[in-house]
Amino acid sequence: MPQQTEQWREMLINWLIKISGYSAIVFVTLIFFFLIRESLPGFSPETFSRLAGSRWYPIEQYYGLAPLIAGSIMVTLGAALVAIPLGLGTAIFIAEIAPRWVREILKPLVEILAGLPSVVLGFLGILSLSPWVRETMNLPTGLTAFSGSLLLGMTSLPTIVSVAEDALDAVPRSYRDASLALGATELQTIFLVTLPAARSGVFTAVMLGLGRAIGETIMVMMVTGNAAMIPNSLFSPVRTMTATIAAEMGEVAKGSEHYHVLFLIGLTLFVISLLVNLTASSVIMRQQKRAERVLS
């Protein structure tokens, strides 16, 4: 009965498709579950008080998270200072100013940046950026939060540029025409009309870009100097949460306190990325709903 086997086959395939459809939910849950499973149950009450300390020195059981969190925050803020002006400037240039042929060159270039492996950036960071930073700033070492911020800013640029450019593109032509017709210059139109109209998309772009920056690992580990101390300036070496996991997980004994603490740092990063992405996507969704209302 070929007819019946055919029906069975179709049913089976439909099921497989449905299962793969739900796989994303399964994976997010699994990741969350494993991060918890490998961290919290292994904790003794003392571990929690150790986490609150201000020193990270695992060999002597100092697991203070403060220096790592401070390191992550510092390089991420530094990256924001680099990436927000450059990213938004580039997005505005591509969407509003550049003639078509320039756009056709710029967009693939930004895509190439998105595809550059972060280890390549880290390699050049060690080789040319950090000696330059050391010499121009007259520092003992060029491997600092500052160098990390510069490169990290670069890695978050592609996200910021492409999301912000999409947002600017989505602003109706008529807004610009109306503004120009009222006598505004093109620059005034960009900053007083187009950019405010695209603000939620621009906000999402910045959030997603910085979300990427917090999670960046290998490059940060290579260029920030890896000193787990609370940094006193942008020009001192730091150690981020991501770099700590990458640097120490390889040498740690499974099931040790150190191992569980590293998983806790991973859990923290997971929760941060969850919050960043939920905020970013809720802004998009609200925006879409408003657009639907306006259009209907």
Add this chain to the structure above:
Amino acid sequence: MNKSVFARQLTQKIGYGLLTLLTLLTVLPILYIIGRILLQGAPAALSWEFLFTFPRDGMKAGGIWPAIVGTIYLTLGTALFSVPLGLGAAIYLSEYAPNNRWTRLIRLAIINLAGIPSVVYGLFGLGLFVLFLKLGVSILAGSLTLSIMTLPVIISTAEEALRAVPQAFRVVSISLGATKWQTIRRIVLPQALPGILTGVILGLERAAGETAPILFTAASFFLPRLPGSPLDATMALPYHLFVISTQVPGMPLRIQFGTALVLLVFVLSMNLAATVIRSRARAARQW
């Protein structure tokens, strides 16, 4: 607002100048990076010995053959898992999913998967594949970890490609008596193929260049021979570059730049392939 016309024109000029400057500051470093690696990497990478022999003298001489092979294995392994799963999920979202709470939850999960830091994927892979499923530090564990990481890229680009196929194609096929799956397989998928391929390549490009997820799941510092089975650890280009630029003192620049160039060519040729497929498909499209 009672500035003279001249002042307004001046601000306009200055503003445009600033925006152009910001764009140059974004673009020039990209050109610098690529140019520098091309120029300094080419002398090392353009040699038979460098590409096809093993490292010697504590990595300070010889080639990077096992790292190239390892990256190819990991990329293919990643494709093996992430392509069917990602394509299935994309088909579900574009052709089957009702517009309800669960579908929104799936979308939210995909967005979140895309945002999880790569080192957290590494931790997860260590916890689930290496330790819990006892796969050990292996190509298999690394590929599985990388495929979950690439899943969101593949799903979202493939879904977009499927959605771009006009609804009329489906309606005609179903009205001729084809089942839903026949319609998808014979009509929708072939039409969406270039878009899907672009997404797959972009996803794999990311996987090929990542270091953090394979750090504790697949990568090995040095191996005297090529991996013999999926359960063996492997060398890989990004990890190799990381090792020789941070862990080995006195490493010759030639080899570092050569490795960076090979990795760059590996990744950028995938990028180029994706771009070519996309633009060709756009030109050939009949709808």
